[in-house]
Amino acid sequence: MTIFPRMVEAALAEGVVGRAIDRGIIDVRVHDLRDFTTDRHRVVDDAPFGGGPGMVMKPEPFFRAVEHIRAERGQPSVVVLPTPQGRVFSHEVARQMSRLDHVVVLCGRYEGIDDRVRTLLATDEVSIGDYVLSGGELPALVILDAVARLVPGTVGDEQSVEQDSFVRGVLDCPHYTRPAEFCGEAVPAVLLSGHHADIRRWRKREALARTLVRRPDLLAGATLDDEEQEILSELVTQREKEHGDEGD
Numbered sequence: 001m002t003i004f005p006r007m008v009e010a011a012l013a014e015g016v017v018g019r020a021i022d023r024g025i026i027d028v029r030v031h032d033l034r035d036f037t038t039d040r041h042r043v044v045d046d047a048p049f050g051g052g053p054g055m056v057m058k059p060e061p062f063f064r065a066v067e068h069i070r071a072e073r074g075q076p077s078v079v080v081l082p083t084p085q086g087r088v089f090s091h092e093v094a095r096q097m098s099r100l101d102h103v104v105v106l107c108g109r110y111e112g113i114d115d116r117v118r119t120l121l122a123t124d125e126v127s128i129g130d131y132v133l134s135g136g137e138l139p140a141l142v143i144l145d146a147v148a149r150l151v152p153g154t155v156g157d158e159q160s161v162e163q164d165s166f167v168r169g170v171l172d173c174p175h176y177t178r179p180a181e182f183c184g185e186a187v188p189a190v191l192l193s194g195h196h197a198d199i200r201r202w203r204k205r206e207a208l209a210r211t212l213v214r215r216p217d218l219l220a221g222a223t224l225d226d227e228e229q230e231i232l233s234e235l236v237t238q239r240e241k242e243h244g245d246e247g248d
Helices: 005-012 015-022 059-073 091-098 115-120 137-148 158-162 196-214 216-221 226-247
Strands: 078-088 103-105 124-127
Touching: 005 015, 005 137, 015 137, 059 115, 078 091, 078 115, 078 137, 091 137, 103 137, 124 137, 196 216, 196 226
Parallel strands: 078 103, 078 124
Antiparallel strands: none
């Protein structure tokens, strides 16, 4: 639901999401909020009660639009409002939404949306980060992309999805392709060895090392196999020793 449908439609024409739409794996409809106004100027905003800067989006078009969707496509499983006040959008939230049949996303603009849309119409509020954007279209596309790739068939290689960062609470390992040497930096020799067991262990170690350094908070809830737990223990011991040596 947006006042800039072409902004959203352009993004939906490309990449894995565009291909999934073309193949009928997911169905995405973009609704122009101005189609649900009643005046000849198609006004969707008005001055805020109490004064102040900017304009506020009116509640009526949102309610009419969702009612139209209900009549056309049935009751939505969830009506999502992207907002800084919402719960943080994460891989787990995307996974939950990917299991739903029908998701509606309301895109705000200007100074905000009349709060009655939040209290009476939205059933979920999510934030994609602690920063300010001009509108809800980019958050909506982020949500759509993250959710769609978890729908079976959207991504051609299901194993690729399973190995994504955050799936198990571990960041991804480094990836390389040809040429084997570039700007004086060579691809790690293990990846050229053809030894699959060594490559698998190297990838696990690198992923865990990255997570330990960059996002150690993820490890508390990470799902690790026995080999990964052993590697993590080695990495933690090594890190503690290095920090101890620096202190000496």
